[in-house]
Amino acid sequence: MKNFKQITPESLNSNPFELIGKDWALLSSGTPENFNTMTISWGAVGIMWNKPVAFTFVRPQRYTMEFVIGNDYVSLCFFDEKYRKALAFCGSNSGRDFDKPKETGLTPAFCDGVPYFEEAKLVLVCKKLYNQFLNAESVVEPTVTDNYAAGDYHKMFVNEIVEFFVKE
Numbered sequence: 687m688k689n690f691k692q693i694t695p696e697s698l699n700s701n702p703f704e705l706i707g708k709d710w711a712l713l714s715s716g717t718p719e720n721f722n723t724m725t726i727s728w729g730a731v732g733i734m735w736n737k738p739v740a741f742t743f744v745r746p747q748r749y750t751m752e753f754v755i756g757n758d759y760v761s762l763c764f765f766d767e768k769y770r771k772a773l774a775f776c777g778s779n780s781g782r783d784f785d786k787p788k789e790t791g792l793t794p795a796f797c798d799g800v801p802y803f804e805e806a807k808l809v810l811v812c813k814k815l816y817n818q819f820l821n822a823e824s825v826v827e828p829t830v831t832d833n834y835a836a837g838d839y840h841k842m843f844v845n846e847i848v849e850f851f852v853k854e
């Protein structure tokens with residue numbers, strides 16, 4: 687990947703609470719011919735099954751869901767603050783209605799066919815390992831259901847982070 691260098695998971699020196707919850711990320715999947723991206727701010731990074739993983743949560747109505755389901759790989763891209771507007775656009779408009787790269791000026795690129803964006807400062811290339819819908823029956827703390835008034839429980843994806851790239 688041009689302008690990026692590969693790092694180990696252990697040398698990542700960003701705070702995941704900041705990175706995911708405050709800075710947000712773009713979750714992308716698809717092929718060079720047909721891909722989509724959307725903003726996420728719920729998720730986690732850590733270790734599962736002895737692998738470095740990223741947990742992502744996608745509601746069923748997202749167009750991105752089709753791409754995540756239909757492909758083995760996804761990427762997570764993190765950006766500097768100056769791209770906040772672009773991420774806000776990708777998080778409030780659907781790829782069904784808009785060409786998000788065209789509207790935001792973000793430049794798609796592909797790592798072995800997996801879509802990411804050249805403007806990112808950190809790119810995690812991920813291979814899906816596991817997916818499962820959250821459900822009402824499994825809720826322990828009742829206020830969690832406040833997030834699902836429409837019954838649109840997220841699908842959880844556990845993704846192995848196979849490559850970490852930071853901007854050089």
Ligand SMILES: Cc1cc2nc3c(=O)[nH]c(=O)nc-3n(C[C@H](O)[C@H](O)[C@H](O)COP(=O)(O)O)c2cc1C
Nearest residue numbers: 724725726727728744745748749750777779780781
């Ligand atoms: C800050 C922010 C965080 C979001 N986080 C998530 C998330 O974690 N999961 C999710 O399903 N949708 C999340 N969304 C909503 C999607 O990004 C949004 O519905 C988007 O328009 C879906 O695009 P698509 O239809 O092209 O997939 C978030 C939106 C914003 C603005």
